[in-house]
Amino acid sequence: MTDATAGPRPNSDAGGKDKPSGPMLAADGTSLKSSLARSMRRQKIKALLLVAPLLIFIMITFIIPIGQMLFRSVENQIVSDTLPRTVVALDSWDAESGDPPSQAVFAAMARDMVVATELNNHTSLGSRLNYETTGLSSLFRQAGREVDDFGEDHTDAFEEIDPLWVEPATWVTMFASDNWVEAHAEWAERAEAAGFGFDELPPPFEFSEGVQEPLPRTSAMFADFARVLRVEDEETPAEEEPWNIVYLSLYEDLAADPSAPSAYDGETRALLEEALAITDTMGPFDYQAAFEEIDEDWLGYDLWSTIQTFSPSYTPGYFLASIDRQLTPDGVEVVDDDRKIYGTLFLRTMVMSLMITFSCILLGYPVAWLLANLPMRTANVLMILVLLPFWTSLLVRTSAWKVLLQQQGVINDLLVWLGLVNDASRLALINNQTGTIIAMTHILLPFMILPLYSVMKTVPPSYLRAAKSLGATNWTAFWRVYFPQSVPGIGAGSILVFILSIGYYITPEIVGGTKGVFISNRIAYHISSSLNWGLAAALGSILLALVLVLYWLYDRIVGIDNVNLGG
């Protein structure tokens, strides 16, 4: 509105141009559209404010967790985070050659392992890789105990040349910038003054200029050493003798480039030059042999191919595992028959949920009909009976079914007493699919009855009367007139029951035995026992997708407007 204050111009001003109908103008001369938009905007903001608390609540408790779940089902950064050097070095390894990787890969692995062990990351990496190839977990745990000794002999050799090498101060003088030394001194002072309970982190390590270039391996390793000390122990290189692997790196730097000390012009140059002698006395460290000594499997194909396959930050591995597939260097493969479980579980979950939904319809429909057609007072009593299960603990109800259904339980006793079942061949009603279906049908029945009832309540009895007066028998009147009008209730109830049962967990867990458990039980197992959250997330995502697909199908076939959830 550039001209809001000017108001509408008289028509004669239009310069002879014939413009009979410009935009509609409001009383103050602004266009009607924009003033409408302005007045609506305030209402919209108000409406937004009203829903904001719920929106935020749902964002935090629902959308974000689901997003995280979806993310976790493909996320795989642990490998590249824990073994950064190895992943890079392994890139060039050709798994199909059948040979173990080169020394460089083992060297990278040794360095990564030292850091991981100090940070205590190697075990979680081991568990992660163990999901893909069994046995890797123990391999990593074992190696974690040994790698810090790699290069011990080289350390001793350095000490022999000059005992100064085992002084932390030597290393600080060689690598640290003046800045850091100063900051560190101040930090140490503060720590002294504060005494116990001082929890300020030491300043992050800074290299002095001109040291990283001549000694690349050593400074890289020393950086890791300083970083780990800082975050793990809240300490600094000023107090700790470096790891063996740092000495080994220095050895390799000197061996690779004997001119390195002369390129360095710090205080410790003389010391370095003196240390050059070590390349004459000591041979290079054989990483591969060292790992082999820990366990022969370190030279095996499985470990390295697994690491290589799962080195990317994102992996379809969990999803493949969810559908009984496996990612191998040769591509996707079906897992062995004896490890196939998820396909069966998904199928069983679907089929049994359908059966539960169907039995809920069969049992719930007549009850809902009675509820809707009985006189108010009787209907209320019946309604309380329907709702009663909601007021009892789920666990209690499920456990009650255990008591009722077991082989020596009430129902079997009754059947035997009635002579319907032979005492020797009592029915197995629990710890199998029958048990799950019976108990779940009972538990989910109200979710079928309530929407059915709310729909039936709105069907006026005059329809049935009209049908009969038009000549329909009771059955025809019901089937052609009443039933079609109760379909929205069946739809709503079925969606509720099916979706609830597809994700149900407690009841199948208690009464399902091994044959009657659902996919959700497996998800729970991975969440709380095996701690394979990635797989749990993938299974959950597939379940979510399945529900959405079914919902879409339902919409296509029945139409979602045909669902009445009450009112």
Next chain:
Amino acid sequence: MADTANESSFVAFERVQKSYDGENLVVKDLNLAMPKGEFLTMLGPSGSGKTTCLMMLAGFETATHGEIKLDGRPINNIPPHKRGIGMVFQNYALFPHMTVAENLAFPLEVRKIGKSDREKKITRALDMVEMGNFGGRRPAQLSGGQQQRIALARALVFEPELVLMDEPLGALDKQLRETLQFEITNLAHRLGITVVYVTHDQTEALTMSDRVAVFDDGRIQQLAPPDQLYESPENSFVAQFIGENNTLEGVIKEVKGDTCIVQLDSGDVIDAKPVNVSKAGERTKVSIRPERVEYNKDRLQEGAHTLKAEVMEFIYMGDIFRTRLKVAGKEDFVMKTRNAPDQVRLTPGSQIEIGWLPDDCRALDA
């Protein structure tokens, strides 16, 4: 038209009683006989048992006592769907999940009528109610009046001889109601069907029916053609229920053949026609229609008794004048006069004398 129960009648209620709860009789001793082709309306205040009677006839309620006969056969034990009675409900009860044509096909399908026959009949029924183009619509896509027509067509499509209608026009506006009233009576007479029609609306009852049964308290108070009902109500309930009515209370002083003399509670004496009073000394309510009240002495009979009246209010209503009078101590006595050139407009406060022909003043039960 007003046949008696003795004649071979098409629909007959014989001493029918109905109780829902075993304590109160909702219908008490109902006797009714209808010849074929009659349009009979049940009229009465809410809760007087009209719907109950209809439901018993349709078979949705059973009579507690007595017999209902259709075409001479007792139907107490015949289920509703075998009675072959068409029915139009107050809320139309069109099946919402079927199109108009499907709704009409329903009674034909359950009667196993062939497809081509069915289509012919549906087209005929829709044309009959002038809804020929609406066969493909859903009931929800029709206006109230259109739904009503479809409901009517559906009740007629299987050619029942008896059609029951329970306040079928109750939900429509006045103009539409009048159109449909006309259409329904027209159709009924043209097809020669027998109709039992229930309504609250006395104008509707009077304009549509061959005979009207006035219900109150579970009994038929009077069963008569509309004109008789209006002009010669047989008891004070009917007199008050049908049309506007002035009531004065008093005691019979003397009965002389066709006329009697009533002394009102105010002491005044008037002429009246004894209807259901027989001897002097009985209490009575006399009823006079407002349009039969006369204040012009020239038009009254020689020697007729007159009453003093004070004009309370004069209302101009276009075609008529409505004058409220204070008569015999009552202030709600109404007189209606035609708006004619010679008609005087009475001013409030003026004193006049009013009277009537003895035949127009009916002495009824108290």
